Amino acid sequence: MIKRYTREKMGYIWSEKNKFQKWLDVEIAVCKAWNKLGKISDDALKEIIEKTHIDDQTVEKIHELDKIYNHDVLAFVTAVAQQVGENGRYIHLGLTSSDVIDTALALIMREALDLLIESVDELLEILKENAFRYKDTVMMGRTHGVHAEPMVFGLKFALWYEEFKRNKKRLQNAKETVSVGTISGAVGTYSNIPPQLEELTLAELGLKPEPVANQVIQRDRHAEFMTAMAITASSLEKIAVEIRHLQRTEVLEAQEPFKKGQRGSSAMPHKRNPITCERITGLARVIRANAIPAMEDIALWHERDISHSSVERVIMPDSAIALDYILHLTKNVLKELVVYPENMRKNMDKSKGLYFSSKVLVALVEKGLSRDEAYDIVQRNAMKAWDTEGLMFKDALLQDPDVTSRLTKEEIDKIFNVGEFLKNIDYIYKRVFENS
Template identity: 60%
Template sequence: MIARYTRKPFKELWSEKRKFELWLKVELAVCRAWHKKGKIPTQALQEIERRVKVDERTLERIEYYEKIYKHDVLAFVSAIGEQIPEYSHYFHMGLTSSDVVDTALALQLKQALNLIIENVDRLLERLKELALREKDTIMMGRTHGVHAEPITLGLKFLSWYQEMKRNRDRLVRALENISYGKLSGAVGTYSNLDPEIERLALEELGLKVEPVSTQIVPRDRHAEVLWAIGIAATSLERFATEIRHLQRTEVGELQEPFTEGQRGSSAMPHKKNPIHAERVCGLARLIRGYLTTALENVPLWHERDISHSSAERVILPDATTAMDYILNLFIQILDGLVIDRDRMIKNMELSFGLYASSKVLVRLMEKGVPRDRAYDMVQACAMKSWNQKRAFADVLAEDQAIREFLSVEEIRQLIDPKGFLKNIDVIYSRVLGSS
């Protein structure tokens, strides 16, 4: 991921240095397991643990060897071997490259997902605060971009909160299912290893044993990580798109933060554009694209090929890094969100009270009017109200067919937007309990 969209924790996590440090961590766990099985003497293990390291000199030697070998794991093994020449025969003993790469990758993805889940928790807390604070902030609900019926801004935030809770559940499941390593050799048959070595080493690393591996950990696990991240990113795009719509000049109900000194356009000094919400949307599209590649990495040839390897060097760091970035960016948007409550009320008035058509329809049905006839009666008044730009309540009150069943006072009560929100407490209780 480019530096513009990379925060420090993920820059460090996916650095070459960190990758080799984790490879070394896996190798040392295997050495300790061999020691427990009596294959590596105590003195040799102690010297290996004391001497091996990944520093700038090590990175230079890895780069040197890789130019010759065209194989990064062998380059790593040779570079570490230089640090323990008399004990190098104990290092990488019985392992195949994917044992190290896939097990270390599981450690990286665990850390990445834990960081992402921490950010999701921060977002959930912010959304909960907004949902409670804006619970009674009435605004127009829209379908197809057209006025429908009144809702509250808090209810919109509550919807986002509940969706992010589902995303959190998916991310936690993905974390559980990626927490597997394999140290089972070339095609997963332990031909030069012992299953006990794998168990001991993975236990030390905090990973579970892949029950049936080939030369690799099956890639459906990695695809699930991208699936969980992809859905979460798409949710953020949904929320950001809503903010973008509500920031349009013609709507003007919400506005993302615009800081002092910020400029919106090189040509038009008046512009305040929803650039951060748009950035969330753009990067969410990128993340979803990586899911396609992750799915295509699942069907490999026989016990493995490496067509997945080059793709994963891009999609896994980039997807997790971008997800971390847009989560934090969206939290910043919410922290500085500008809410124009007066504009929300004025916008409701643009449709002359037509949002009450459903309530008038139902009340007529309750009075015994057949549904089709009631629908035609209400629709005729609604069209007249819209075409003449007159208050829906006034048009209803003048209509003789309507007045046979409804009084003027009943009509006024049906127009009151608060009547649409009488059950909001039930929704809040389902989501937040007694909060």
């Protein structure tokens, strides 16, 4: 991922330095296991632990050797073994490359997921705070982009909060799924190592053993990691798209923050564009797109090929880094969101009270009309109000004998009460937030 979209902690998790460190962590855990099984002496193990390290010079050495070997794991093994000397021969004893790569990748994915879950928790707090801040902020609910019925602005945040509880669960499930390792040899048969070595190694690393592997950990696990991130990114885009719509000049009910000194357009000084939300939308597309090759990586030839390897070197860091970034952007947007309740009220008035149509329909049905008869009457008056300048829907109804013969003015006045749309908001909030 480009530097512009890379935050420091997540960037380091996917750095080459951290990758090689995780490879070394696996190798040392294996050496500790061999020591417990009597293969490596205490002195040899102590020397391996004390002398092996990953720093910038080691990374450069690995790169130099890789140019010769054209095999990064062998380059890594040689570089760290040279740090030890004679006892370096025990490093990578009995292993195949994927034992190290896949087990280390599990450690990296786990680190990344811990950071993402922490960020989702922070977003949940912001969503909850805004849900209650705007619990009484009445606005127009829209379907198909058209006025539907009144709601409260806080309900949008409550909905997003509930969705991100599910996203958190998906990421937690993905962490459970990917937190497995394998130390089982060339085709997973433990041909050069005892199964006990795997048990001891993975216990040291805090991972579970893959119950059955071939040469690799199966890539359905990694696809779950990628799709959990893709769904989370899509939910962030959902929030961003809503804010983009609400920020349109003709709507202007909410607006992403615009900092002092910020400039919106090179040509038009008046512009305050939703560029942050647009960036969230764009990067969500990248993350979603990366989930497809992750699923295609599931099908490998026989016990393993490396068609997945080059793909994962791109899609995994890019997706995790991008998701970390747009989570950060979304939190900032929602913490400092600019809200215009007065515009919400003005926009409600633009539909001339037509949003009460459903309640008038119900009232006429309750007076004995068939649903079709009542629908025709209400629709006729709604269209009349919409097409007649200065005519409100309520006034159109009061001029229609088909309505006034069945509903009194007092009954119509009672129907035209916005509070009737909002009477169950507390019920919804209780379901969402009662145990949170």
